[in-house]
Every structure is written in C-alpha cells, then in structure tokens.
Amino acid sequence: MDNNVEELLKALEKVNSLMTDENIERATTEQLLRYNELINKIKARLIELV
Amino acid sequence: MDLSNIVATDLNENNIGTFLSEFDNALANGDYAKLRDAIERINDFLVAGKIIVSSGRSNNQPGRNYIEVTDGTNTEQIFVDDIADHVVGKVKADYTANPGANTDRDAVRSELNKNLTAIFNQNRLLETLANRGFSIDEFKKQADKANDESKRKIDNLRAQQKKQVEKFEDTFGKNTTITSGDYTTKSSITRIKTCKDGIAIVELAKDRFDKIQDLKAKIIADPSKKSEYEAQIAQLQENMKYLGKKILDCNFPGLDKDMIKDWETKPAMFSRTFSIIKVHIATTLSSEYENLKNVVAGLQPADLIELGISPEIKSKFDGVMDPDDSVSAAARDAVDKYLIGKQRSLTQGIDNEIATEERLMQLRKENVAHYEELTKRINDSKVRLKTGQCIPKRKRDTNGNYIVVNGRYELDIDPSTGNPYTEEVMDIPTDVATRQEFLQKARYDESKELIAIDAKYESRAAKRHALEVLNIGNRFTRFFAPGRLWKKYNARRKILASREESAIELQMRKDYEEIVPDIAERFKIEQLFSRIKQSAAIQHTLYSAGKEQGWDADSVDKSKLVDDLERAAYEETLYRAGTVALNEITDIRKKKGYTHESVVDKNNKQVINNDLLHEDENNDMEL
Structure with missing residues (x-):
C-alpha cells in the first residue's frame, strides 16, 4: 500500500477517535445531536472518495 | 509552529491556516512522523478530557464547524472541517497523481468507507441518544x-x-x-x-x-x-x-x-x-x-x-x-x-x-x-427483559404518589410518540387498600391459595426444597426436620405472601396490557418464545436421554427439531408453535405429576394455580 495514503489514513483515524465513549457519555443530548450532524457533514465530503 | 508539539492555540481560527501549511510542508517532505505527532497531539486534547464535545458555527466564518477544546483556562475552537478537508484533499491528490487500477488503492478506499462510521463512533453516539430516550x-x-x-x-x-x-x-x-x-x-x-x-x-x-x-x-x-x-x-x-x-x-x-x-x-x-x-x-x-x-x-x-x-x-x-x-x-x-x-x-x-x-x-x-x-x-x-420488570411508567402526583384512577394507574405518556414512557422496576403497592383492590380484581382467594400450598408442599421433599428457596435453616436441619422448620418459621405464610405479591403484580400487568395493547402483545410474544425455546431444550434433553437408552437415533433429526422450534418464534407460525410448545410443556408436567389437577382442592373447587405463569419456580421442569 502506498505510504502516503496509508499514513494519511492512520492520521484520519486518529483525528476521528476524538469521539470516545467517555466523551459521548459526558456530552449533553443537544451536543450529541450537533456532533452527529457534524459527522454527517464530514462524511458527506469523505464519501466522495469511496 | 512546531508540529511535533502543537498546542490548542495552534489550531484556532487565527492559526489554522499556518497549521495546514505546516501540514503540507511536512507532507511534501515526507515527514510522516511529524504529522503523526501533530495528529496525536490533537487527539490528546480531545481524549484526555480536555474536549468539550460541541460543534457550532464560527461568528467570523459562518458555515465552518469547529470543536471546542479547553485546557482548563482558555477555550479554543478547532476547525475539524478544515483538517478533514485537508486530509481528504491530500488523499485525492494522491489518487490523481497515481491513476489506474490498483488493488492496494481499492483496499484503501474500501477501508476508508468501512471506517467512516466506525471511526467517528457514530453508532455509539446514536445508541447513547436512543438510550436517553430521544424519540425517533x-x-x-x-x-x-x-x-x-x-x-x-x-x-x-x-x-x-x-x-x-x-x-x-x-x-x-x-x-x-x-x-x-x-x-x-x-x-x-x-x-x-x-x-x-x-x-x-x-x-x-x-x-x-x-x-x-x-x-x-x-x-x-x-x-x-x-x-x-x-x-x-x-x-x-x-x-x-x-x-x-x-x-x-x-x-x-x-x-x-x-x-x-x-x-x-x-x-x-x-x-x-x-x-x-x-x-x-x-x-x-x-x-x-x-x-x-x-x-x-x-x-x-x-x-x-x-x-x-x-x-x-x-x-x-x-x-x-x-x-x-x-x-x-x-x-x-x-x-x-x-x-x-x-x-x-x-x-x-x-x-x-x-x-x-x-x-x-x-x-x-x-x-x-x-x-x-x-x-x-x-x-x-x-x-423483552426476562424479569418482566420493564413496565409503562406511571404518573405520580405532587407528593410523589402514583395516581390511580378507577383502580388503574394513570400512565405517563411521551407526547412525541403517544406511547407511555417505560420504567424498569415495578413497585408493588404497599398500602392495604390498593393491594386489596388488585387482589379483588385478580379474584385472589387466600383460603384457596393455602389449600394449594398445603397440597403442593405436603411431602418432606417438597418442604425441603421450598425451605431452601426461602433460605430457612441449613442443609442438616432442612434434611432432618423440615416439618419443624416449616412451622417454626411459618413458611406457609411466607409462600402465601409471595403468591399475593405475584397475584398483584400479575393483575397490574394485565391492567397495563389493557391500556397498552402493543406492549401486551410484545410481552405475550416474549412469553411464547420463551416457552418455545424451553420446549426445544426439553426435546433436546429427551432426545439425548433416548439416545443413551438406545432409541433409534436416526428417526429424530436433533438439530432440525431445535432449529425449527426456534425459527418458529420468528415466523408467522409463532402462535401456532407457541400453542404446540405449551401443550408439550403441559404433557411433560403431567408425566412428572405436576398438573393443574394436582393442586385442585379435594372439594372439587376451581383450579387456582397459576403455575404456568410462575415459570418453573421450583425447578419442576428439570429432567
């Protein structure tokens, strides 16, 4: 696998690991809803690749 | 800006541009270690409890989403969109620079697709919302x-x-x-x-x-x-x-x-x-x-x-x-x-x-x-909780007491669904008047119950078993003097009290089921399914026992039998299969001597045992 892409994917995974179980539990319902929408927005752009 | 040691400020609205250009430089130089460090640092802010999970729109640049990060004193807004866009942009550029079919590249795409939901932990997020009762x-x-x-x-x-x-x-x-x-x-x-x-x-x-x-x-x-x-x-x-x-x-x-x-x-x-x-x-x-x-x-x-x-x-x-x-x-x-x-x-x-x-x-x-x-x-x-403890939530008055109207609890309805909220613990009422009301509706008759108890626990063996369940005495006293323990600790009354509780609980559930037919239906299905599974297990045991005794093993397809019974629970034949299963259970009980008839009192009174609903409380079904 190309190093470039592989490294970037690893980086991407790490960026996205911000949504830890702990953070989710601690978030308010309103925050969860906003975050869900944010994830959808990022996915909408990422999905262009796949 | 040192990518290996970035701080939250490096990612705020003013500095994100510099961060991204540093990111580009590191990428152009193939300095992946630095990139990893940077991303790990971002991760540290987020994972080490410094993140406030919130997203919003910047006042200065509407339409861009950020996540707030705090170090305890200052709060910074991290522009995750920019970071995500950047990574994607680079991956895309890599595809453009290296066109053509490539298995590894396809694997990357498929991996990215697969990870999209998982890496964002979106399922967990949605589960948390659902568990908090946020309605569909x-x-x-x-x-x-x-x-x-x-x-x-x-x-x-x-x-x-x-x-x-x-x-x-x-x-x-x-x-x-x-x-x-x-x-x-x-x-x-x-x-x-x-x-x-x-x-x-x-x-x-x-x-x-x-x-x-x-x-x-x-x-x-x-x-x-x-x-x-x-x-x-x-x-x-x-x-x-x-x-x-x-x-x-x-x-x-x-x-x-x-x-x-x-x-x-x-x-x-x-x-x-x-x-x-x-x-x-x-x-x-x-x-x-x-x-x-x-x-x-x-x-x-x-x-x-x-x-x-x-x-x-x-x-x-x-x-x-x-x-x-x-x-x-x-x-x-x-x-x-x-x-x-x-x-x-x-x-x-x-x-x-x-x-x-x-x-x-x-x-x-x-x-x-x-x-x-x-x-x-x-x-x-x-x-589906096997304990049956999940019930529609009842409304309380300002003093915290349940509101009972015409002998029924008033339910707390979720306005968004029109269905009642649920609660997991069923509290049996303690005040005598309400208890009596339920018992009356259940046509609970104490004298009949006592007769049934006496019949059921007539033998020393039955008494021993019940004493053990009630945690009375020890294994020696229970073995040698079950009758004395029975009287001394008034086990008959204890069992009666337990039956009273069950009768009230059952009546309460019936009331709920009348009010909330959907829940009643699901509860019935669960009961039937449970019995079908039990029946399948019994058939399995019987088959094994028969095999040991030299029965014609080929005449019964064990796995098919079990599969069929289990599958039946999921199919339209559920009720039919459920009935079959109930009959089978009854047959087995008859064979074991525990029938409804066995607890009918000697004066030919009505059957009062609700054993079928007290599933196997004394392990009667154990083969």
Missing part, C-alpha cells in the same frame, strides 16, 4: 429541518451559479447554436482555443510536409529504396489529408477547401496555405485579445469583483497587446488560465458543492433509518 420522531424532525436547510442551500447555489455563469457569458461570450443549427456563437476562450488548435494542426502538417520533401530527396539519392520511401510518403500524405480536414473544421475565414485540396502533393499550394493560416491565426488571436483587453478595461469595479478579476489578473488583461512579445505572451497565457479556470469553477466547483449537499441529505435519511431501527431494538430489548 424528534430525531426525524431534526433531520427534516436540516434537509430543508440543505435544499435551500442547493437552490441558492444553483441561483448563484446561474447568475455567475450569466455574468461571465455576458462579458466573455458563450457558445450557442440556435435551433436551426445554422448559426452559432462562440465564447472568447473557445475562439482562442480554436486558434491555438489551428496552430497545432498546421504545425503538424508542416512537419509532415517537410518529411515528405526529405523522403523525395532521398529517393533521388538512393533509387534502390524507392518503394520503401514511397510507402512512407503515402502514409504521411494520408495524414496530411486528415489534418487538412481538421483545419477546415476550425472555420477560419478566407480559408476554403480548395486551398487544402491536394496540398500534400503541391509545395507551392502548401506554402501559400500555410502562411495564410498562420497570418490569419495571428491576426485573429490579436483581435481576440484586443477585444478582451477592451472588455475588461470597460468593467466597473463591482463587475471585476463579481467576476473574480483581481488587480493582478486585470494587469494581465492590460498586457495582452504589449509590443514586447515575451510580455504579451505571458499575459495571454495568464488570461487563458483565468478564463479556463473560471469557466471550470463556475460549473464543476459549484456542481461539486451541490453534490456534497445532496449526499449529506442522503446521509441524514440513512441516519434516520438507522436510528429508527436502533430505537426499536432498544425498546424491544427493554420489553
């Missing part, structure tokens, strides 16, 4: 609202695109063909491109023509190779005929097909045509650029801004007719780039934005479907 209707409402916004955004983008395209075409012309097809207009950039195509074609023709002349000279020098050279000449001439047709397609004024006819064989004809085309193209180009220069010079400042013509680009338009050839050539190149780039961004750029927004709408729809399934599963699993 409310969730759908939010998604619909967001999708309405997206629709508006798409409409705006289309309007904006239309306006920009019109402005661009009004200024620089557009390609059109009227319906009859005999009249066309072309934009400036199309006309320029046509001229440049013409130059390329005619230069190619010149190259072919010179080669033909060379080959003719070679034939004179070496007649022995005449046929070989002639074949090459023929091929080149064929090629020139084709180029002649292409140049005619450019529709240069003053150029007709007679001038191209047989030009490959006539040097004088070719030279003349060649110079006419060259001169014509140069003149046309000059006139095009002159025209562009004048058009842009005549634009108002507002038009320049609208068309994205910066002062730097404007100076290039000004320079297209510069007497210094190198200056004008560079200016013309820059103008071409602007026109082509602008044309592309007007269509492709906005189209991409629209496509992304449409994908987002689709994702939201999928999100709702997923959430619906999730909430249904979670609600089902609550109702």
